Amino acid sequence: MGTIRVRRALLVDLASALLTGVGVAAGPAVTGAPLLWHGAFALGVLLGGLLLARRRRPLLVLVLSAGVLIGYQSSGLFEGGWVWPLSAALFTAALTRPGWAVTVGALTLAYGLGQQGLDAPEALARGGVELLWLALVLAAASATRQYGRWRAEHRARLLQLEQTRLAEQRLHISREVHDVVAHTLAVVGVHLNVAVAVLDDSPEEARAALNTAIAVRNQAARDLKAFVGELRDTPQQGLESIADLVAQARAAGLEVRYQPEGDLAAVPAAQALTAYRVVQEAVINTLRHSDAGRLTIKVQATACDLVVNVVDDGSATADYTAGHGLTGMRERVTAVGGTLRIEAGSGFAVQTVLPLTAYMSGLAS
Template identity: 80%
Template sequence: MSPRPQSGRHARLVDPALALLTAVGIAAGPAAVGAPLSWHGTFALGVILGGLLLVRRSRPVPVLVLSAAVLVGYQSAGLFEGGGVWPLSVALFTAALTRPGLASAVAALALAGGLAVQGLDASETLARGGVELLWLALVTAAASSWRQYGRWRAEHRARLLQLEQTRLVEQRLTISREVHDVVAHTLAVVGVHLNVAVEALDDSPEEARAALRTAIAVRSRAMTDLKTFVGELRDVPQHGLESVADLVAQAEAAGLDVRYDTEGDVEALPAAQALTAYRVVQEAVVNTLRHSDAGRLTIQVQAGPQALVVTVTDDGRSAAGFTEGHGLTGMRERVTALGGTLHVDTGGGFAVRAVLPLADHLTGLAP
């Protein structure tokens, strides 16, 4: 999947605009410095390279490779005398968001090929090559900065979501305690008045009726309070594996190539296991965004007859000095509370594997 730094509406506006600017720049740029302008040369090259940019999001690396090949071909045929990198700027930037090393290598090869086929002398080759290499470095640095900004933004949104969910859980616990207090108080008061009514039923019917009326009033007031509390509890959202799609979208928006696979009947999972699995994926995605300079992220959820297995891996660099923070500690506690196991590997990228039992005596436990 391609990086999505903008929304779909913005992409529909930005991509044609970039394609048009590229086509105009390639056609008019050389003419501005006195180079010849021809319909089958610079103009046609601008149309081709600009048109390729319309699919840059779905195929960033193929677009860059094909653009570089077309550019070198036009230079070797003597149809374009411009630079070997700047015409590829947009394609290079897009490819560098996910494959920076490969994108730089393709652009450098295009530059070397373009300089070689143009037959320039040594001094002109060094001068032009130095300027183009500087532009290559600037574009790749800009792509790296944009990629890091996207990851910071996605991580920030994920952390805000975690804080909001923590607040909602605390609110739920508070309401649960209030419900407990109301029920306990009501039962105690109603019990006292029922005992009074039973004892006074024969000797003092009026007193018994007053006690029963008091018990009924207490019960009615308690029912009103309980309806209010239960209504608030229903308003507190609970996440399950269906919410993983939101995490995938956040990771893709940060420039990651995400693959999400499920096996088994994940919709029939108990609420406790589904919620814990979601938390595992959420924390793993946040840690990938924060600690790993990854380009790909793989999320696998396997619902078997005996256990739910959640695996999240990325292809980032090794994090030998990585230590578990509050997020991973909380994730491990959730998994352990359900009788499961959690394994974290930072030797080659970031990998998390959680195994949650689905035995009957565990399905009713809360995370």
């Protein structure tokens, strides 16, 4: 990309030099003046050649070009205008040094009008035309500067948006990995504790607990694989996956009552995934921080909202702290315009309301 940009700039410089050289050389001939090799032609070559250095030394090129033009005009070797031969040099200098470009252009024009000894009406007419051309060149340079600033600001905004999008993606990935890993560790931990406790007295029960832990571990591996697939635009978990969470909680020894209501298949993917993660985090907290024996999960889809309630009957959750899981749960719910309420005391209760119609209309707008 850098090489292409350099080549493009070189082609523009060559074109500017060629056009200036041809224009200055042929300009006087258009008005009937003789075309002299040591006059207009030589001036065109000099002004065009100077333009090849206009990007590195724009102000110096303008001053030298003005000096050369004044010299040729004063010696009678060139009878064209005082501003238009300097158009490219004026434009380039005005991009970075607009004040100096105005000064050099105005002084050159004033000197030229003073040297020609014109009467007032003719000087006013010729000066007006030259001044108008100078204003047009400077206005074009000003517009180009403004466009350059706008492009720079636009690129900065795009970069900021891209950085924000990447940060959101990293946050999303961290939430997904936390949800899968935390849930797996919680369930596997429960079954390992059971296996250790009954290993001597009931090897069969210990073996069953270990088999369940292995099954949960395998499910976690599948979940992580599915999540990686999601990054490649494959489907992710939804409300139908809550049944797996229920089975795992029951296998961990909880009495679970699951109540799905409404048309859950019609729930949009964003709300479905959010609801699944809320239930998953609630189950994790019950297994980790509660002495609960019973867990109730209710998921209800109405015409306007998706309501999720998860309640256990534990008694050791009053002093809970909002860690990464609960914080991520709240962020997920907020991201889709929902509300989240958590109560801890005589049990752990999570209630989430995720709007459906308002969210979808917001996306459409």
